[in-house]
Structure formats: C-alpha cells, structure tokens
Amino acid sequence: MLDLPAIFRKPTSQAIHIAAVPLAFFAFVLIYRPFNLAEQLQLGRFSFGVNLTLIACIIFGSTLLMRTLFYLVRQRIDRLTYYFWCLLEITVSVLFVALYVWLMERCANPYFVVAARAYGWLFPVLIFPYVITAMALFLVERYRMPVQEPDEEQKLRFYDERKNLKLVVTAASVLYIAAKENYVQVVYLDGERVKDYLVRASMRSIEELCTRGGLVRCHRSYYLNPHHVKTLRREKEGVIVAELQTAGHEVPVTKRYYDALVERL
DSSP states (O other): OOOOOGGGGSHHHHHHHHHHHHHHHHHHHHHHOGGGHHHHTOOTTOOHHHHHHHHHHHHHHHHHHHHHHHHHTGGGOOHHHHHHHHHHHHHHHHHHHHHHHHHHTTTOSOHHHHHHHHHHHHHHHHHHHHHHHHHHHHHHHHHSOOOOOOOTTOEEEEEOTTOOEEEEEEGGGEEEEEEETTEEEEEEEETTEEEEEEESOOTTTTHHHHHHTTOEEEETTEEEOGGGEEEEEEOTTSOEEEEESSTTOEEEEOHHHHHHHHHHO
C-alpha cells in the first residue's frame, strides 16, 4: 500500500486546496460556460453571475468542511484512500449544490433527479482542480531540495549567550537537545556513555546550528537526532513519544513537528 507524501498532510496544502477548488470552478464556468450553464443557472430571481457566485461559496464551504475532517484523520490516510476522499469531497459538494438548485427551482423535480443532473456538470469541472493540485504537490515533493545528511564527523560548536565556546561534539553523537529555562541541555554519547552539558543559550540561538547538524525539531523544547530514534509510539492519552536506541531515553513529539520527523526516519 503506497503511503501518502507528507506534503499532502500539511496545513498549507489544505489551505491551498480549499481556495483552489472553488476559485477554479468559478473562473472556468464564468469564462467557458460549459453544458449550457448560463441558461441552467438562471435560477429564481437571481442572475447567472449571482447564482454562480453562491454555488462557488457552497463549494468553498463543502471543501472547507471536508478538508477540516481530512486534517483530523490525516495520519490514517494512505494514497489510495486519499483518491477516494477526493471523490467523496466532490460528491458532498454536488449534494449541497443540488440542494440549492432544488430549492431555487421550488422543488419542481425530485431532489435526486436534480442531484444526478448537477453531478453531470459539476464533476467534470471540479475534477480538474483536484488533479492539478495533486500533481503540483507530487512534483513539489519529488523535486524539492533534499535534506543534506550531516557528516558523522561534523562538529557542532555550542556557544553561550556571551559568545564563549562551551562545548564541541560531533553531530552524530548528539541524542537530543532540550530547553531548560535559560539553558539548553545537550545530551550526547561519549563512547558508550551518555553525557549531558548545560549551555546558557536559547533554542532560537542554536536553531541554525541544529539544522546544519541534521537535528530535527520535534517539540517546542526539543531537538532530536533522527538517527538515534528506535521507535515512535502513541500513548493512550494521544501523546507521541520517540524512544531512542539508547536505553532509558525518550523524547516527546508534538503533532506540529510529527510529519517533519517522520520524513527523516
């Protein structure tokens, strides 16, 4: 079963999708007016333009609802399920639009007859933004700059807030870094022994250093070396924990940073 690329689960991807689908529908129908929609959308006392705008708003609301639900269950979605989810989103939009058309036609025809008719002209129009958006995300995932893996002998130099050098370790030896009030705690391997060192600095001040060293932010207060992760597990309370290969060491992982960490494992 093919996994869904992490970029599809990001909030920015959902926001782009929510905006792209109704805008693409509105622009396409306004310019090309397929399936004699100029006549079909002369509903009630509203003009074609007003009805088109209202239908685009209905599609926006439907897509917003479905993408919100998608974001809540995004970790359970694989690639095949995502394709079915997109078809379900289109169907939900069609049902809401059909309800609007049915009401504007004063229930002259049975609702499901109107829904079938709406599906016939909505599906071919809506499928294009879904396909184009998915292709764009796949291309971004494929051709984006790969993360450069650090050299095992690369040195990380930790300076305190006065720019005094306090600790030099290899990137490969660092297990994780934790924020401790006004300090950062560097936990690293010295041979077979686990050591830690407190440096008076902020997490923000070491962000670039950690990125260069291949460390990944997994929590507001933690940077983690993905090469030392043994397993990721979800506790009963929903808390995600990264268990390290070094016995007795675990690091919390928040949902905000979960996808970026999984990409590096």
